[in-house]
Amino acid sequence: MRRKKLVLVDGHSLAYRAFYALPTSLQTSRGEITNAVYGFISMLLSVLRDEKPDYVIVTFDKGPSFRVREYAEYKAHREKMPDEMRGQMGRVQEAVRVFGFPLVELDDYEADDLLGTLSKQAAEEGVDVVIVTGDRDALQLVDERITVLTSGRRFSDTTHYTPEKVREKYGLEPAQLIDLKALMGDSSDNIPGVKGVGQVGGTQMLQKYGTLDEVLKHVDAFSTRYRHALESQREQALLSQRLGRIVRDAPVTLDLEAAACWRDAARAPLLDFMRELEFRTLMLRVAELPGSASPDSQGQLSLFGAEQAAVPAPTVSVESGVTYQLVADEATLATLAAELRQRGGPLAVDTETTGTDALTAELVGISLSDQERVAWYLPVQAPAGEPVLPLAALQRHLGPLLADPTISKQGHNLKY
Structure with a gap:
């Protein structure tokens, strides 16, 4: 169960x-x-x-x-x-x-x-x-x-x-990390620790004696350098232990x-909040939440309010659990590029062109996806009256993403 x-x-x-x-x-x-x-x-x-x-x-x-x-x-x-x-x-x-x-x-x-x-x-x-x-x-x-x-x-x-995983990374039990910080200190929190001990020395002490209290009881067993540091900074070690220990009885x-209420919460306030902040790509992911219905004809996936009508709203298609979004304005493109880069890939890339000759074909559009059943299309050319993105905008926002060597990519027709 x-x-x-x-x-x-x-x-x-x-x-x-x-x-x-x-x-x-x-x-x-x-x-x-x-x-x-x-x-x-x-x-x-x-x-x-x-x-x-x-x-x-x-x-x-x-x-x-x-x-x-x-x-x-x-x-x-x-x-x-x-x-x-x-x-x-x-x-x-x-x-x-x-x-x-x-x-x-x-x-x-x-x-x-x-x-x-x-x-x-x-x-x-x-x-x-x-x-x-x-x-x-x-x-x-x-x-x-x-x-x-x-x-x-x-x-x-x-x-x-x-x-x-904690034992593998630190060589200690999770609870011993409190005493490790007491010995080595923590510069990010300004916890002093015991100067002269460090992470390696502190880890070895705790592996042998288990706790800070036992380490302090056995100072005579350490080298002169460690013994002097522990004896002269005993109170500092105990202070550091208190500062580093997370309270379990607040x-x-x-x-x-x-x-548990979030599972049955109405999604309209969340969608309204995202709409106000113009989080267009995030709105599509609300459908992943428990109890969220697929977008309906009443406008649940209308990504913009009436006051934003001047900005072209992306076309969204949701069929059989698959979501496709047309990204045809630079603001949405910038947000999408930032989110894809933050998620870190892998990223699937496909190009649409005017022909099959890589030397003469012109770019029509780019398709992107970094998750199953969700994809975006970025048009560069389209029939008269249809929205398109300037090539310079693609270069400005997609360029750093596609050039990032830490993000793995799988491509189709990339030679175009």
Whole structure:
């Protein structure tokens, strides 16, 4: 029997990753920057498609945590959130709400603490948990019921951390990563650690003695350099341990009933939100969500409101579960190119031409797909009155995507 699954999302972490993965040139026709919101929603849709969770909850940081009171330098060196991103955080949280996900934040606690607490409560109820985050601090939470999903440079480069995967990568049990950070420190969070120990030394100590407490009890067993470092920085090591340990008993209660509501939530608010921000390609992916009907004649797939009629609306065909979209304006092209690049391939490419002679044929259009049963057509030539894209626009937006050696491509008629 399949066990129920809860996806817990670190909202701030995903929003940051989205902001730095996509260019700030992603804007609405009104000039509103939307790259973080777009990437955040795209990542959520990918997680929902791949994980097929029963429950979803999104957590966010809310002001300074209790750690700052204990150690004023905690995260003090971090650069301020860019203004271009700060202006999008309200939209990111609005996106969470229109999806129908509970949004959890709590004064004095970080999102990690809420993830730690909610995952523990869910596991105790027999629910499997997937924590989605870009912050590897969460790896300390991994156990037989709790896994952590992180991404690399692109969100498509994901890794599922199980206990076995943590052991393979770090040579330690997940819970020992708290003490590893206490020994080696963490420059990204400004956790001091024990100067002179480092990751290799800390790992070896924990492999032999198991915990920081046992390491500190056996300082006489180490070399003079390590013994002096541990004895002189004992309190600093214990402070670092407290700073790095994720709270598992924050004052928040898991509500699985609320976390399941997204599956039956009305999709109109989500589609309206996407329409307002001109997320045309993302709207097609809403059909992947549970309970979403295929687009109907009443305009569920009308990607633009009446006020945007001046922008040519893409033609969408949905037949037998296959979706094709005509991309015939530069704004949609720019968004599509950014999303394809962020997902990281593989990418299928086909060309349509005026003939079969590669030396004389002219380009008519390009077809693209990076997933089953979904494709886009980009026209360069068309019958009189039909929309087309300038070749220069294709070069400007598709050029970097097609030239990126990290994205694998399969082509048909590429010689044209």
